[in-house]
Amino acid sequence: xxxxxxxxxxxxxxxxxxxxxxxxxxxxxxxxxxxxxxxxxxxxxxxxxxxxxxxxxxxxxxxxxxxxxxxxxxxxxxxxxxxxxxxxxxxxxxxxxxxxxxxxxxxxxxxxxxxxxxxxxxxxxxxxxxxxxxxxxxxxxxxxxxxxxxxxxxxxxxxxxxxxxxxxxxxxxxxxxxxxxxxxxxxxxxxxxxxxxxxxxxxxxxxxxxxxxxxxxxxxxxxxxxxxxxxxxxxxxxxxxxxxxxxxxxxxxxxxxxxxxxxxxxxxxxxxxxxxxxxxxxxxxxxxxxxxxxxxxxxxxxxxxxxxxxxxxxxxxxxxxxxxxxxxxxxxxxxxxxxxxxxxxxxxxxxxxxxxxxxxxxxxxxxxxxxxxxxxxxxxxxxxxxxxxxxxxxxxxxxxxxxxxxxxxxxx
Amino acid sequence: xxxxxxxxxxxxxxxxxxxxxxxxxxxxxxxxxxxxxxxxxxxxxxxxxxxxxxxxxxxxxxxxxxxxxxxxxxxxxxxxxxxxxxxxxxxxxxxxxxxxxxxxxxxxxxxxxxxxxxxxxxxxxxxxxxxxxxxxxxxxxxxxxxxxxxxxxxxxxxxxxxxxxxxxxxxxxxxxxxxxxxxxxxxxxxxxxxxxxxxxxxxxxxxxxxxxxxxxxxxxxxxxxxxxxx
Numbered sequence: 290x291x292x293x294x295x296x297x298x299x300x301x302x303x304x305x306x307x308x309x310x311x312x313x314x315x316x317x318x319x320x321x322x323x324x325x326x327x328x329x330x331x332x333x334x335x336x337x338x339x340x341x342x343x344x345x346x347x348x349x350x351x352x353x354x355x356x357x358x359x360x361x362x363x364x365x366x367x368x369x370x371x372x373x374x375x376x377x378x379x380x381x382x383x384x385x386x387x388x389x390x391x392x393x394x395x396x397x398x399x400x401x402x403x404x405x406x407x408x409x410x411x412x413x414x415x416x417x418x419x420x421x422x423x424x425x426x427x428x429x430x431x432x433x434x435x436x437x438x439x440x441x442x443x444x445x446x447x448x449x450x451x452x453x454x455x456x457x458x459x460x461x462x463x464x465x466x467x468x469x470x471x472x473x474x475x476x477x478x479x480x481x482x483x484x485x486x487x488x489x490x491x492x493x494x495x496x497x498x499x500x501x502x503x504x505x506x507x508x509x510x511x512x513x514x515x516x517x518x519x520x521x522x523x524x525x526x527x528x529x530x531x532x533x534x535x536x537x538x539x540x541x542x543x544x545x546x547x548x549x550x551x552x553x554x555x556x557x558x559x560x561x562x563x564x565x566x567x568x569x570x571x572x573x574x575x576x577x578x579x580x581x582x583x584x585x586x587x588x589x590x591x592x593x594x595x596x597x598x599x600x601x602x603x604x605x606x607x608x609x610x611x612x613x614x615x616x617x618x619x620x621x622x623x624x625x626x627x628x629x630x631x632x633x634x635x636x637x638x639x640x641x642x643x644x645x646x647x648x649x650x651x652x653x654x655x656x657x658x659x660x661x662x663x664x665x666x667x668x669x670x671x672x673x674x675x676x677x678x679x680x681x682x683x684x685x686x687x688x689x690x691x692x693x694x695x696x697x698x699x700x701x
Numbered sequence: 702x703x704x705x706x707x708x709x710x711x712x713x714x715x716x717x718x719x720x721x722x723x724x725x726x727x728x729x730x731x732x733x734x735x736x737x738x739x740x741x742x743x744x745x746x747x748x749x750x751x752x753x754x755x756x757x758x759x760x761x762x763x764x765x766x767x768x769x770x771x772x773x774x775x776x777x778x779x780x781x782x783x784x785x786x787x788x789x790x791x792x793x794x795x796x797x798x799x800x801x802x803x804x805x806x807x808x809x810x811x812x813x814x815x816x817x818x819x820x821x822x823x824x825x826x827x828x829x830x831x832x833x834x835x836x837x838x839x840x841x842x843x844x845x846x847x848x849x850x851x852x853x854x855x856x857x858x859x860x861x862x863x864x865x866x867x868x869x870x871x872x873x874x875x876x877x878x879x880x881x882x883x884x885x886x887x888x889x890x891x892x893x894x895x896x897x898x899x900x901x902x903x904x905x906x907x908x909x910x911x912x913x914x915x916x917x918x919x920x921x922x923x924x925x926x927x928x929x930x931x
Contacts, residue, residue: 313712620861640727
C-alpha cells in the first residue's frame with residue numbers, strides 16, 4: 290500500500306469542508322449579510338484597549354479609534370494599562386485630557402483582567418468592544434459592525450481582519466491567511482458556526498456579558514472561550530465582512546510558531562475540558578457537528594500528513610542514495626523531465642490537491658473582494674500555498690506536546 | 702432548533718454529494734488517462750512487432766547482404782528500449798500485478814527476445830561484436846534486494862555507452878519463450894542475474910566491480926553520451 294493512501298481521509302475532509310463553505314457563501318443568508326448596509330443607529334459603545342508593553346503601537350491604535358465615523362458622545366475609548374514595564378503608561382497619559390478617553394492603570398493580571406476592568410467602568414454602554422493595542426480600525430468599521438446587531442439574539446460580531454502593511458514574505462503569507470479567514474468567518478456566520486471572537490475589534494452586547502460573566506483566563510484564549518460560552522448560552526455570533534481592522538503580526542518564524550502554539554493549545558484545552566460537551570453535539574448545529582470536530586481533525590491531520598511526508602521523503606532519499614551509490618553525479622543529476630503527456634505526473638493525489646488549492650485560493654480572493662481590502666496578494670498566496678505547510682507542523686506538534694505534557698508557556 | 706440549521710443541513714448533504722462527484726470525476730479522469738497510456742503502449746507495441754517482423758523478413762530475403770540494414774536494426778533496438786521506459790513508467794503507476802501491465806510486459810519481453818536474436822544474427826553475419834547484456838530481475842518481494850541498484854547501473858551504462866545493448870527480463874513472468882531463454886542461457890534463480898556476451902554472473906556489489914564483467918572494448922571504443930533518452 291502506498292503511504293499516500295493514509296492522506297486520503299484528510300484530503301476528503303478538507304475538500305468537503307471547502308465545498309460546504311463555498312455553498313454556504315453562495316446561500317441567501319450569506320448574500321444578505323454581504324448586502325447589509327452600515328447602520329445609522331448609534332447606540333453607546335465602549336472600546337476597550339488592553340495594553341501590556343505596547344508603547345510603540347498604542348498611539349496609532351488610539352488615533353484610529355478617534356478617527357471612527359461615530360458620534361463622539363456615543364463612543365468611549367477605555368485604555369487599560371495592564372502593568373506595563375515600558376513607557377506605555379506615559380503614552381496613555383498623554384490622552385487623559387481627551388473627554389472621549391478613559392485611562393486606567395492596574396497591576397499586571399493578564400489580558401482578561403484588563404478587558405474586565407474596562408467592562409466594569411463601561412456601565413453606561415450598550416455595547417463593548419475590544420481592540421488589541423497592535424491593531425488599527427478603518428473609519429467605517431464600527432458602523433459596519435453595529436449593523437450586525439439588528440437581531441437581538443446576536444451577542445457578538447467579528448470584523449474582517451487583515452495584516453497591517455505587510456512587507457516581508459512571512460507577513461504577506463499571514464495576510465493571505467487572514468484574508469482567507471475573512472471569507473471563512475463570513476460564510477460561517479450564515480450558519481452560526483463562529484467559534485472565536487478575535488481580539489482585534491470584536492464587539493459584544495454588554496447585556497449578554499453581564500448575563501454570562503466577563504472574560505476568563507481560559508488557557509490564554511479568552512476570545513475563543515467567550516465565543517464558545519456565548520454559543521453554549523444559545524446566542525448567535527455575527528460577522529461584518531466590511532468592518533476592516535488591520536493588525537500587526539509576528540515578523541519572525543519563531544514568534545509566529547509561539548503565537549500559533551498559544552492559539553492551538555488554547556483551542557485544544559478549552560474544547561477538551563470546559564467545552565467538551567459542544568463537540569459532536571447536534572444541539573450546537575454546524576459548530577458542534579462540523580467546526581469543532583474538524584478543528585481536531587486539522588490538528589491531528591496536519592501532524593499526520595507532516596510525518597507522512599517526512600517519512601516518504603526520508604524513504605525516497607535513502608532509496609535514491611542507495612540505488613545511485615557509485616554512479617557519477619553528472620548522470621544522477623541529469624534532468625529527466627519529459628514534456629510528453631505520457632510521463633505527466635497526473636495522479637489522483639495531484640489532481641485533488643490542485644482542486645483543494647484552487648478552492649483555497651478562491652476563498653482568499655473572495656475574502657479580499659467581500660471585505661473590499663485593498664492589498665496585493667501575489668507573493669502572499671505563493672508563500673501561503675508552498676511555504677506555510679513547512680512551518681505549521683512545528684506549532685501543531687509543539688501544541689500537542691504542550692497539551693499532553695501540561696506545559697504552560699508565557700504569552701510572549 | 703438553531704436558526705439556519707436547515708440551511709446547514711442542506712449544505713452539508715449537498716457538499717457531501719458534490720465532494721463525492723468531484724472525487725468520482727477525478728478517479729474517472731485518472732483511469733481514463735491510464736487507459737489512454739495503455740492504448741498508446743499497445744499501439745507502439747503493435748507497430749514494433751510489425752517492424753521486427755519486417756526486418757526479420759528483410760533479413761531472410763537479403764541473407765547474403767543483410768549488413769546494409771544494420772542501421773535499421775539499431776533503430777529498432779532504440780525503439781524497443783524507449784518502449785521499455787514507457788512500460789516501466791506505467792508499471793510504477795499501475796503496479797506490477799495489473800493484468801494489462803502483465804500482458805504488455807509479455808509482449809514486450811517477446812519483442813526483446815526477437816530483437817536479441819536479430820542482434821545476434823547481424824553480429825554473426827556482419828562480423829561485428831556488439832556488447833549485449835541480458836538482465837534478469839525478480840519482483841517477488843525479498844528475492845532481489847539489489848535489483849534496483851543493478852537496474853540503475855545498467856541504465857547509466859546504456860546511456861553512457863550507446864553501443865551497449867541491454868535486455869531486461871522479469872524472471873517470474875509466465876511466458877514460454879522467456880522460460881526457454883532462461884533454460885538456453887542456463888540462468889539460475891539468483892538475482893540479479895546477468896548474461897554479458899554469453900558469460901553468466903550473479904549479484905551486484907558496486908558499479909566498479911560490475912564494470913569488470915563487461916569487455917574492455919566497450920569502454921575503449923564507445924563515445925560517452927550525455928543525451929537524455931526519454
